[in-house]
Amino acid sequence: MYRRVSIRLRKQFVSVLILCAGLVCSISNAQAADPGAGKTLFQQNCASCHNVHKKLTGPALAGVESRWADKALLHKWIRNSASVIASGDKYAVDLFNAYNKLPMTNFPSLTDADIDNILAFVQQEESKPVGGDKAAAGGGAAGADGKDSGNNSLLFGIITLILAIVAVILMQINSNLNKLASEKEGHDTIEPVPFYKNKVYIALCILVLFIVGGYYTIQGAINLGRQDGYMPEQPIFYSHKVHAGINQINCLYCHSSAEKSKHAMIPSENVCMNCHKAVTEYTGPDLFTAEGKKVNGTAEIQKLYDHIGWDKDAGRYTKPAQPIEWKKIHSLPDHVYFNHSQHVSAGKVQCQTCHGNIQDMDEVKQFADLSMGWCVNCHRTTKVQFAENNYYSIFEKLHNDVKSGKVDSVTVEMLGGTECQKCHY
């Protein structure tokens, strides 16, 4: 009996203890605002329109408490801004007018403690430097990988030269020994012809020079007009690596017409402004040009603003837009027909197949040589997605062949992809 009572008492004691602890916690929460809880609340409720350091739809929140004369008024404003404006508070009315009379969403459900938590989070963020150490952290990776391959041919050349010299020396030794041997035996020796008068040598030299010269002539003639590797300096250092690689923006986000039209299209500036209205500075890893010069990403974004006439401090367009004169890299001559949508939508070809790993390129260079042999090779080997593809529905005979098992897959060539007039007409 006594034991049972004591157990019950102990249980109650424990639950009371937990209750007390909870109370203490909640009180201390209310007293010292918790920036951690504030962060969650901030991201759920405020972050769509406010940033701590940056003016977005609403003002930057850094120093907000010092701007409002009265904390109670700020709380009232957050719960219902219209009532504060109606009360005629001068700061509130000016603020409302400065932001295009766009009313702030009401948050009647936020308690005083919630708002204090949010303000504590804002204060905590305020003291952090803008942009943070992110730039320093990822900087090392991008810089150093300039030259790592491509010196092999030089090495082979040197080895060949050394071997050739060794061969010549050995031949010389051989002929001297022969001479000595025949002198010893008493034979007459013919006075050797010097090598520059030796007809065999001369003939060999002519042949080698002719072949080398001919090789360069033919290679030069073939490569004339091929621009693979071409990497012009663009008017703005736009890094595909940052956009498509690090930030995972789909190629089609900007080049949306690649699946709709013949051209993949350079996006117009309004597409840049979808993000860059808010993203005004670059905080990613350091960027370098091919020459190794460091690029100031924020200054490059400013170039975009200069072109489109956006005033980032005022947050509106102040000047007429000018086109950015990007340099075209991939150009096919006029006598070749090429259609992006046909390859992207019907053929389901990945962008990288022809353009290389664009998502790893800071500066874009031409990946393929865009020669006819390159086109035709791909058309010969690529299997199209033939079934359930509306684009190929009219190829009745081939569909029957696939069904009857006569052919197991269909290449572009089987659909006429290597006919002359498919691309030249």
Next chain:
Amino acid sequence: MKRTSNILIVAALAGGAFLASCGNKGPHHRNPGKIYAPDMYESRAYEFYSARLASMKPVEGTVKRGAMLPYHLKAEDTAQANLGRNPLVLDKAGLDEGKRLYDIYCGVCHGQKLDGNGPLYKGGDGPYPAAPPAFLTGKVLGYTEGRIFHVITYGFNVMGSYASQLDIEQRWKVVGYIKNMQNGGKAPEAPATAAPVADSATAAAPVVAAAK
């Protein structure tokens, strides 16, 4: 004999040197090199960046062949826009297309899970400073189809307009996908016949007109 071969060698070497120099792209390949026939490479059809032709919109009132009828509401007509209804009846393929488009154009900010946490925001660590709203919780749950379409068309707060990237039909497909996901992401109950696009677009217009 010797003379001919000399001439041949000189010609081969000179030709090789000349042609190799023509293809020269300079350090870091900053030059495109020479081409045979510039008038075939540089098309007369284009006039890049001329002030007359760059950044131009289609002529007012033109409708692309096969496209849906234009959306006439202006950015500030939000009250009417809220009443708009999706003229498309989307089947499974239509919703899949909506998802594909959503993942490309919207998911980068609003998250491919529709949670408002795409790679550009990354819970506040990404480069984008504003938190994109989630679609499966919060205020967007209460948005009508027409409201979402209107926001995609004209943008809202820091979000820009997507009218230049998504045509009207694609925008409605995205709306259909978002609404479908908000309603639990069920597969559509096999609509017998998808109404022809143009007809349903005109049918939707009177709804808006009646609301005036």
